[in-house]
Amino acid sequence: MTGRTWLRHLAFLLPAAVAVLALTYLLPPFRTYQLATVGAYLCVTAGLTVLTGLNGQLSLGHGALMATGAYTLALTQNALAGRGQWTLLVSTAAAVVVTTAVGAVIGCAAARLRGPYLAGLTLAVAVVVPSVTSTFESVFNSDQGLSVALDPPPLALGATFPYERWQAWLSWAGALLTLFLLANLVRGRFGRNLRAVRDDEAAARLAGISVARTQVSAFVVSAACAGLGGALFAVLAQSVSPGAFPLTLSLFLLMAVVIGGLGSLTGAVCGAVLLVALPAATHSLTDAVHVSPAVAQRLEGNLPLAVFGVVLIVVMLALPGGLASLGRTLRRERPDP
Amino acid sequence: MERFLFLTFDGLSRGAVYAAFALALVLIWRAARIVNFAQGAMAVATAYAGYSVASATGSYWLGFAVAIVAGLLLGAAVERVVMRFVDHSSPLNGVVVALGLVLVIQAVLGMLYGNEYRPAAAPFSRSAFQVGGVALLSRFDLFVFAAVSAVVGLLGLLFTRTAVGLRMRAAAFAPDVSRLLGVPVAGMLTLGWALAAAVGSLAGLLVLPTELGLHPNAMDLVFVSSFTAAVVGGLDSAVGAVVGGLVVGLLLSFVSGYLGATVAPMAVLALLLVVLLGRPGGLFTRGRARAA
Amino acid sequence: MSALLRVQELTAGYGAAPVLHGVDLTVPAGTILAVLGANGAGKTTLLRTLSGLLRPTHGRIRYDGTDLRATPVEQMVRLGIAHVPEGRGVVTELTVDENLRLGGLWRRDRADARRALTEVYDLFEPLARRRHHPGHQLSGGERQMLALGRALVGRPRLLLLDEPSLGLAPRVTAQIMALLRTLRDTTGLTVLLVEQNVRSALSVADQGVVMSLGRIVARDDAASLRADADLRHVYLGF
Numbered sequence: 001m002t003g004r005t006w007l008r009h010l011a012f013l014l015p016a017a018v019a020v021l022a023l024t025y026l027l028p029p030f031r032t033y034q035l036a037t038v039g040a041y042l043c044v045t046a047g048l049t050v051l052t053g054l055n056g057q058l059s060l061g062h063g064a065l066m067a068t069g070a071y072t073l074a075l076t077q078n079a080l081a082g083r084g085q086w087t088l089l090v091s092t093a094a095a096v097v098v099t100t101a102v103g104a105v106i107g108c109a110a111a112r113l114r115g116p117y118l119a120g121l122t123l124a125v126a127v128v129v130p131s132v133t134s135t136f137e138s139v140f141n142s143d144q145g146l147s148v149a150l151d152p153p154p155l156a157l158g159a160t161f162p163y164e165r166w167q168a169w170l171s172w173a174g175a176l177l178t179l180f181l182l183a184n185l186v187r188g189r190f191g192r193n194l195r196a197v198r199d200d201e202a203a204a205r206l207a208g209i210s211v212a213r214t215q216v217s218a219f220v221v222s223a224a225c226a227g228l229g230g231a232l233f234a235v236l237a238q239s240v241s242p243g244a245f246p247l248t249l250s251l252f253l254l255m256a257v258v259i260g261g262l263g264s265l266t267g268a269v270c271g272a273v274l275l276v277a278l279p280a281a282t283h284s285l286t287d288a289v290h291v292s293p294a295v296a297q298r299l300e301g302n303l304p305l306a307v308f309g310v311v312l313i314v315v316m317l318a319l320p321g322g323l324a325s326l327g328r329t330l331r332r333e334r335p336d337p
Numbered sequence: 338m339e340r341f342l343f344l345t346f347d348g349l350s351r352g353a354v355y356a357a358f359a360l361a362l363v364l365i366w367r368a369a370r371i372v373n374f375a376q377g378a379m380a381v382a383t384a385y386a387g388y389s390v391a392s393a394t395g396s397y398w399l400g401f402a403v404a405i406v407a408g409l410l411l412g413a414a415v416e417r418v419v420m421r422f423v424d425h426s427s428p429l430n431g432v433v434v435a436l437g438l439v440l441v442i443q444a445v446l447g448m449l450y451g452n453e454y455r456p457a458a459a460p461f462s463r464s465a466f467q468v469g470g471v472a473l474l475s476r477f478d479l480f481v482f483a484a485v486s487a488v489v490g491l492l493g494l495l496f497t498r499t500a501v502g503l504r505m506r507a508a509a510f511a512p513d514v515s516r517l518l519g520v521p522v523a524g525m526l527t528l529g530w531a532l533a534a535a536v537g538s539l540a541g542l543l544v545l546p547t548e549l550g551l552h553p554n555a556m557d558l559v560f561v562s563s564f565t566a567a568v569v570g571g572l573d574s575a576v577g578a579v580v581g582g583l584v585v586g587l588l589l590s591f592v593s594g595y596l597g598a599t600v601a602p603m604a605v606l607a608l609l610l611v612v613l614l615g616r617p618g619g620l621f622t623r624g625r626a627r628a629a
Numbered sequence: 630m631s632a633l634l635r636v637q638e639l640t641a642g643y644g645a646a647p648v649l650h651g652v653d654l655t656v657p658a659g660t661i662l663a664v665l666g667a668n669g670a671g672k673t674t675l676l677r678t679l680s681g682l683l684r685p686t687h688g689r690i691r692y693d694g695t696d697l698r699a700t701p702v703e704q705m706v707r708l709g710i711a712h713v714p715e716g717r718g719v720v721t722e723l724t725v726d727e728n729l730r731l732g733g734l735w736r737r738d739r740a741d742a743r744r745a746l747t748e749v750y751d752l753f754e755p756l757a758r759r760r761h762h763p764g765h766q767l768s769g770g771e772r773q774m775l776a777l778g779r780a781l782v783g784r785p786r787l788l789l790l791d792e793p794s795l796g797l798a799p800r801v802t803a804q805i806m807a808l809l810r811t812l813r814d815t816t817g818l819t820v821l822l823v824e825q826n827v828r829s830a831l832s833v834a835d836q837g838v839v840m841s842l843g844r845i846v847a848r849d850d851a852a853s854l855r856a857d858a859d860l861r862h863v864y865l866g867f
Contacts, residue, residue, distance in 0.1 A: 115428030
């Protein structure tokens, strides 16, 4: 990695930050909130892209990792409630640290597993969330979940500063930081190792790369991102409950990175946008057609799932090499300068 | 002691269902080297079909038959239309496509039937007989045992005693050689999927009355438990799947009974983790890295 | 003598690069044709193309009046074509008996399929003894017998035999060659025999062709090929 790479990524980042900033002033509150949601999703899809696209590991458990981040933020934030704006930074950091630790544990197991076994294990992690929150009810308050005590935007921004704009700033600060760090990380040696392990484990081993360590690192990095994304989700929703992190969320995340184009961070951005835009689009659609409220509700909840599923299947079947070719062809794998 | 006996029988009854469902997973794994992550959703879909017919006609058994036949058809359709075209260079491809199917099936069910739980009828009483003052088994439990035993027995006969079974095994083990010997390999694969899906449907019909009822996501946890059962037995072993199913059923019953129902999924995760890390290859196959 | 198999300008291969470049071949009914050549000459590819496992990009394959290019692999055995692939193709997870029965499952005439099965057991004593053993427990020679026997259960008219002598003791190889000669003489079996073991192949063959880099570089009757010292040196290495 060279200084120039950092600079180049910064050069991408600053206009993006300016654009987001501008959008938060231009968009109505509801759209700004959606923009904030995209930012939170982006943290997760970017991390998952590194894991699945660059390292070839599948995870159906990222929804559970998000839940870990969200609950950690909620618990920390509630414990520190009312002491000022800085507590959000502390509780977000706590969320990332705790999720990273959980990710490390799962990653150690995952590094020894392949294909359907890995998928099955992470699936089990995903469905265990409600079980954990119910069993330790005194901490997590079961299905009801926790509300998150948050301070209003800093007074320095003005008394009438819209809360959605503040949320969007927070979530995009996290998202852009994640993108920046990941972009630098995958450009360097770590990224080369990830790809080497994905493409041919035996060859990577011969080249002196520790396959297990690389895989665990990939899992840890992507867990940290999921933790941050989960924390931001808690900030956006101002509450956490197991219902917000169903198995479907984990599947959605996977779909998003596959459809967005595995292996490129641009794809992760597309995936995050899709995760917000598609349900919104079906919402508008069901509003436009005149059906009974009950039918509209069914369509609204399920149409995005169906579209995601169909698109995913078509993408997978249309690509001759499946996932791997997505990861390889859609990413310009230039050598380091 | 009474409670222990009750939980044991309850566990065996649940385990029989997991065994059947795990067997369906093993069938497809052996035929196509794909773990059918969509099997739970497929089973729920056919259960809904049976439910519709049963409520329209008032006959549980007609609905039952429709669900099983729907399983056969859905399994064949999934193989013909989707799975056949999956690229097998990476085992992840099949998994991801199956997950896409899960989304589609659950979404369609949600649109057709809504996302509320609907009661799943049981054909026999679920209240347990008293044996010497101890509640042990219900008629429904006996039905579960009988149905699962029949399926296991029939599948065993099919694969070891019939020409079709021989063709199916040959097609799975050595596709090219089998084609040279005139075996319609693609057809055998479709048949394998159809059979597996029908067995999955049966398992769904047996398990849904004991859970919260019909719901598009109703089989998610059952899938995880049965996947664990299949892994405990080693994905390649039919006998292993049956034993694994009983092991998981007993574990879930004891954990639910003594520690609380909410702990059960964690116990399954723990068992899966222990088996995957401690005994790669399951308890019924010789040790091999889980690189498949 | 009429030609059972006639191959014209056959071009085939894997992916974009062809392995066979315009192969022409005629096999008269009731004869044994030895296909000789070094590793990588395209012999196995030729057999795989003939039995339909690989589709030609160009050329014609006529078998007894049928165009084989349009015939699905599963149909070949019904036309009387048996392909015993290299590495013997025994389904090692199945027992000896199951393997043999598999060879006759496609047949309508169940009685004759059973008769053929008995004949194979009579022909190959060791198989009868290990009837219910799984394939992976067999020795190399037994596997070769099993693969060949399985083909014979289908009572083929054309046998595509890929390297039957690979890894076998000379005595076993000689037995198999003798068996081929007997089958030719008694049942009129036609054989395409791919071999690296030139001596034993030419000892039973009527005709021979020599392949090199996907082309046929020489064809003659077996006796002449045996005698052609130059050819032996250049292509066959003995």
